[in-house]
Amino acid sequence: MTSPAPAEQSTVLVVDDAKPLADLVGSYLERDGFCVVISDNGQDAVYQAKEQNPAVVVLDLGLPGIDGIEVCRQIRTFSDCYVVMLTARAEEVDRLIGLAVGADDYVSKPFSPRELVARIRAMLRRPRQLPISHPAVITVGELRVDVPGREAHLGTSPVDLTPIEFYLLTVLASDAHMAFSRRELINEVWGQDWVGDEHLVDVHIGHLRRKLQDDPASPRFIRTVRGVGYKMGTG
Template sequence: MDNDAGPTAPGPAAGTPKSPSGLRALVVEDETSLAGVLGSYLERDGFETTLIHDGLQAVLIARDVDPDVIVLDLGLPTLDGIEVCRQIRTFSDAYVVVLTARSEEVDTLIGLSVGADDYMTKPFSPRELMARIQAMLRRPRTPREAEDQHHDLRFAELKVDVQGRDVWLGGEPVALTRTEFDLLAALAQRPRMAFSRRQLIDHVWGQTWVGDEHLVDVHIGHLRRKLGDDAAVGRFVRTVRGIGYRMGSGA
């Protein structure tokens, strides 16, 4: 881990105005020295940063702070990171990056299944974490080739409003995380194209992202569950064997 961070200070009180950049970050890490380093890096990048060392407090503070980004350790007192993420996802669509000292794949997949957007395994470089956060924040809200397209995309009873970032299924709104929506939008904008995992990584996480590409499978599974889709049928998201995924017709 890099050790060149400057002095750290407690995070700002909840409810204070946003920084000039308009971005807020919540660091939830019980190792206070690491939390301070991460907070310092985030502040250097223009974030107003709140440091929390307890899982239960993190859920309470997240409601008040309304962060754009949450850096969340899995090993926390009072509530573990998995439960913190699950509860936060009931009221926030902030980007969530999970930190874990356990390298077992199951921990990563469990964390992502409750709505985390990305993960990093300790030890890691804070610079790499910041690069991933900035890549997430730079995600185009629509694919470049569709920036001037304003009509809704329809797949039978599924409607995707790319510009407004809204999804309806059978006339009812569907609550997606930012990452789930970005994946759906990428597929929906090119419904005839079969995307590889790497292509979806490039679209949603950015071309500099490095990690296990099966991250895509986890988010696709979560997206399918919210759409009431069956992987064996693929009404809305089809598996293309040996390649990856493409949009289904909804039939």
């Protein structure tokens, strides 16, 4: 199903091999004013993501052939769109893997299509660009964060960060004396309208620490502040 979209419409790519569910989600999105493209397999989903340039991809984890994890990984090589993973498996590892390859959020089946549409609306209200109030270049020890260029370097080596990881790092580094709660980080990075499990922050912080070669037991860059949340270290 593909609907022609006026310029002001946002396109959502719904990827699920369960046609009744995909059609149901698509109908809710169309009623809310979105242009909807539906795909039922991983290879076609990657193709549609390139062709349609969607603002959001709703991506089932358990696809035939190329699964949702690989689809997300491939999409992240050419698109900065929002990705919401759908999973029928409640195991935490599924969610962690999805977030590790660049998904922004996840929803466990069964779910409310109304809630999914509300989450997508909230996503699109938050900017993909960081506010210009952040310093252009932030240095913490051997870590250098180029905010306009959206690049981070550890020494001379580039650090390959997802958009969410980069935004988290920038927020923490731009106010190094501030201890941020999970909710404050969510408000800064995901937006004040975001709803869901706030421990999503912990997952992304874990990936960020690993990429910064930071030992959680003796961190140089991202410190845990017990009873509060996280703050930037000294490097």
